Amino acid sequence: MSEDDKGVDLVLRGGSIHVLDEHDTRAEAIAVRSGRIVATGSNADMSELIGARTRVIELEGRTVLPGINDSHLHASWLGGMWPATVFGGGPQQPGPLVTNREERRAALLKAGDLLASLGITSYTEPGIGPGEDAGPTGSFGREVLDVYRELAAEGLLRSRVTLLLLFGLIDGPSTVDDIVRGIREADTSSPNDDLLHIPGIKIFGDGIPPMRNAYIHGTYIDGTHGALLIDGDDDGEREANLRLAIRTAHEAGLQVAVHATGDHTIDVVCDAVREAQGDGSSDLRHYLVHADMVSESAAAALAAHDMGATVQAGIASFAGEWADSAFEPSLEPGEPEPWTGRRLLDAGVNITLSSDSPILSPDWRTEVAAADRLLGESDDPRARMHELLRRYTAVPAWQDHAESWKGTLEAGKIADLVVLSSDPDDVGAAGLPDVAIELTFLGGEVVFDASSESVESAVPSA
Ligand SMILES: [Zn+2]
Structure with missing residues (x-):
């Protein structure tokens, strides 16, 4: 394996990862390779998975759900x-x-x-x-x-x-x-x-x-x-x-x-x-x-x-x-x-x-x-x-x-993810409709990015 092949494809770090397993596991970061979740854990845990070709997304406190x-x-x-x-x-x-x-x-x-x-x-x-x-x-x-x-x-x-x-x-x-x-x-x-x-x-x-x-x-x-x-x-x-x-x-x-x-x-x-x-x-x-x-x-x-x-x-x-x-x-x-x-x-x-x-x-x-x-x-x-x-x-x-x-963000599962502007726990269910959808990944690939999307295609908030 050459130096360039090291590392995962994608890391999202510095946020709140809701694994949504039965134990309500939370993490700071998540790593993806070949469309699958490699690991979730602390920011430090992910650093050894980051290589030259890894795309790193700084969540800056944002939340990731399945x-x-x-x-x-x-x-x-x-x-x-x-x-x-x-x-x-x-x-x-x-x-x-x-x-x-x-x-x-x-x-x-x-x-x-x-x-x-x-x-x-x-x-x-x-x-x-x-x-x-x-x-x-x-x-x-x-x-x-x-x-x-x-x-x-x-x-x-x-x-x-x-x-x-x-x-x-x-x-x-x-x-x-x-x-x-x-x-x-x-x-x-x-x-x-x-x-x-x-x-x-x-x-x-x-x-x-x-x-x-x-x-x-x-x-x-x-x-x-x-x-x-x-x-x-x-x-x-x-x-x-x-x-x-x-x-x-x-x-x-x-x-x-x-x-x-x-x-x-x-x-x-x-x-x-x-x-x-x-x-x-x-x-x-x-x-x-x-x-x-x-x-x-x-x-x-x-x-x-x-x-x-x-x-x-x-x-x-x-x-x-x-x-x-x-x-x-x-x-x-x-x-x-x-x-x-x-x-x-x-x-x-x-x-x-x-x-x-x-x-x-x-x-x-x-x-x-x-x-x-x-x-x-x-x-x-x-x-x-x-x-x-x-x-x-x-x-x-x-x-x-x-x-x-x-269905969950456990290691080995498909990397279907959504990045939210804030944590549902912070706003509560009544505040959830105001939380913005920022990024959607299907099998590790971006299928929606709010920052590059025209306003018309967005859903009006309720
Ligand atoms: Zn029906």
Whole structure:
């Protein structure tokens, strides 16, 4: 080895490195070589790793976190719509958002730039497939999957994407025949495993409580109880079809994410997973999306079956009163339902936080602030910040089956990093939305640098 080959590629030093492992390890500096983390430690520890060709970034007190992983984010839809969002308003475009391959590619590239500017280095694209080939937005059909493969092959994705196949409509009906056939014919290949992974499928179990189309055990204010979105002549047949769809995917070795908001849907899904897994252990990590009306027993069942859930505190904050208006006034007022996130955390479920963007902005800083607000009082804000940040990094890496190589800043893992202007512990959750994203690294390469970025591409602060 010549003198020039000595040393690592990159050292960031003089800051606060949050490893986000379970022990909340902190360090002053971090070293990267060939896209991987070599070590974290004190500034002095890193000095022997610095060689002539090492790029050294002086953090000057700034903070480094693992790259953010948004476990439920419709990037194709977001890229077609941004800067508008569904709840946040903005200029709405009539008609489809994207109509051809070029526009679909541009939407994914735009979303990639936006997400990099937010420090997001991984996300799950939940639901792309044939049922949406003629869909109203143009954002979820098979050509989007082709474009994802193309961008992955070209190395142009700016985030690591976990993509779930969909055999039905986004937020709409599906048939068990389409799902079973889709699973049988599913092509989960990727030209670049580092950037694109297709581990499973998305199923829309039901709607949402405020629209009274979430499938619930009780009744809404109008006497109805919602219904499952899968086909069937009655509730019993629809339940059987949803179980069959879940079991078929499970037996094909596919991970299943089910949009499930009503307590009845959640119970059917938990039960179907329990049945599918049987006595044998399973590491497919099936999970619920939204899980709005999760009961204590369902939360316990999720934990017992090694299932996860991805939840959105921002949507809960936004839609809380709207949802309440769908139900009979409570007979015993004054006892608010705990936020589902609280119940899932208490039960030890592997929950992740996510934006469901473009329903809301993809800004994880506001989502963490919203989650913290909904959790109520805390006597240990630092422990809680650690917990919430892990729900955006380490735990979604688990959901991605990738906890051995991403999600924390431990030595050996991939160097997906974000540099923040200040330490989340210093500003607290409420102050997090004002913390600036300064640099984002994907595999040790800069994918966003605030100092060289035009103002337009930055996300307006909330
Ligand atoms: Zn969604």
